[in-house]
Amino acid sequence: MTSTSSTDVPSAISANALIIGFGKGGKTLAAKLASTGRTVVVAEASADMYGGTCINIGCLPSKSLILSADRARREGANRTAETREAAFEAAIREKRRVTAMLRDRNYHKLADQGNITVITGRARFTGAHSAEITTADGPVAVAADMMFINTGATPHIPDIPGIRTTPGVYTSTGLMDVDELPQRLVIIGAGFIGLEFASMFADFGTAVTVLQHSDEFLPREDEDVAAAIRAQLESQGVRFLFGADTKAITSADDGIRLSVSMRARRTSAPKRVCACPPTRCWWPPDARRTSRA
Numbered sequence: 221m222t223s224t225s226s227t228d229v230p231s232a233i234s235a236n237a238l239i240i241g242f243g244k245g246g247k248t249l250a251a252k253l254a255s256t257g258r259t260v261v262v263a264e265a266s267a268d269m270y271g272g273t274c275i276n277i278g279c280l281p282s283k284s285l286i287l288s289a290d291r292a293r294r295e296g297a298n299r300t301a302e303t304r305e306a307a308f309e310a311a312i313r314e315k316r317r318v319t320a321m322l323r324d325r326n327y328h329k330l331a332d333q334g335n336i337t338v339i340t341g342r343a344r345f346t347g348a349h350s351a352e353i354t355t356a357d358g359p360v361a362v363a364a365d366m367m368f369i370n371t372g373a374t375p376h377i378p379d380i381p382g383i384r385t386t387p388g389v390y391t392s393t394g395l396m397d398v399d400e401l402p403q404r405l406v407i408i409g410a411g412f413i414g415l416e417f418a419s420m421f422a423d424f425g426t427a428v429t430v431l432q433h434s435d436e437f438l439p440r441e442d443e444d445v446a447a448a449i450r451a452q453l454e455s456q457g458v459r460f461l462f463g464a465d466t467k468a469i470t471s472a473d474d475g476i477r478l479s480v481s482m483r484a485r486r487t488s489a490p491k492r493v494c495a496c497p498p499t500r501c502w503w504p505p506d507a508r509r510t511s512r513a
Contacts (some may be wrong), residue, residue, distance in 0.1 A: 224419055226390060233337065233360060233361070234476060235259040235260060241369065241370030242330075250336055260365065261336075263341060266340070270323045276502075280318065280322065282392070289419075289421070295416070304425040305401055316433070340356070341360065346361075377391075382491030392417065395417065397487045405418075405428050411428050415449065418430050418453060422456040422457050427459075428458045433464065434461045464481070465481040
């Protein structure tokens with residue numbers, strides 16, 4: 221078996237193993253199996269996801285942006301609209317450079333091995349030991365003794381009217397790749413990922429509001445730790461609204477508008493409804509479900 225691009229792959233392949241998904245688990249398993257002399261086919265639905273979530277849309281690109289944001293804050297680049305935009309554009313370019321480099325490196329770690337074939341396409345099972353991979357150049361039939369599913373996950377999207385259809389609403393994947401720095405940003409949910417993004421965008425100079433459904437902040441952490449984290453974020457200008465239920469998201473002239481029902485904290489006062497000003501919106505993907513086979 222040879223390492224080839226999808227355009228060079230024959231229409232039918234037999235291998236010892238088929239791994240569906242080029243994520244962290246899949247690439248490690250493929251290398252291990254290949255080191256024992258087995259032939260391996262790795263199918264990945266997107267050429268932008270070689271190497272998996274961490275290097276492409278997860279921990280590494282987010283940390284690249286966090287480092288750039290911290291530098292922008294320390295150097296005062298977040299003080300004016302012009303310098304904020306320049307700092308953010310430079311940060312996005314650096315993030316894209318890093319992810320492209322790591323993605324290419326991960327691809328060649330497998331594809332350059334003689335007994336591994338990497339195919340870009342979406343796989344489906346056709347039998348107990350067979351699958352078909354749909355590629356841009358046509359279907360590829362794969363027969364394998366062993367098959368492994370390494371397809372990762374997708375964000376769980378809250379059931380909020382307008383959340384799927386309103387421009388300007390993002391998951392973390394989209395928000396890490398916007399070309400323009402948002403002037404205002406609303407984050408639905410005060411989990412760890414949401415707070416990480418709140419800190420990062422605040423350092424770039426964005427006005428950040430975090431909507432938390434409950435009255436508690438990081439309830440699973442020690443109270444002094446949670447208090448220190450909240451104090452740090454508020455010192456960066458992050459605003460928190462607790463007891464906030466987002467009821468609807470709609471388009472506005474210069475962004476989007478959120479209708480939010482606010483519960484009075486620790487009182488029996490009636491609920492009140494407010495409309496957040498036009499902004500951009502994002503919810504952190506803390507709850508996930510499996511997908512993309």
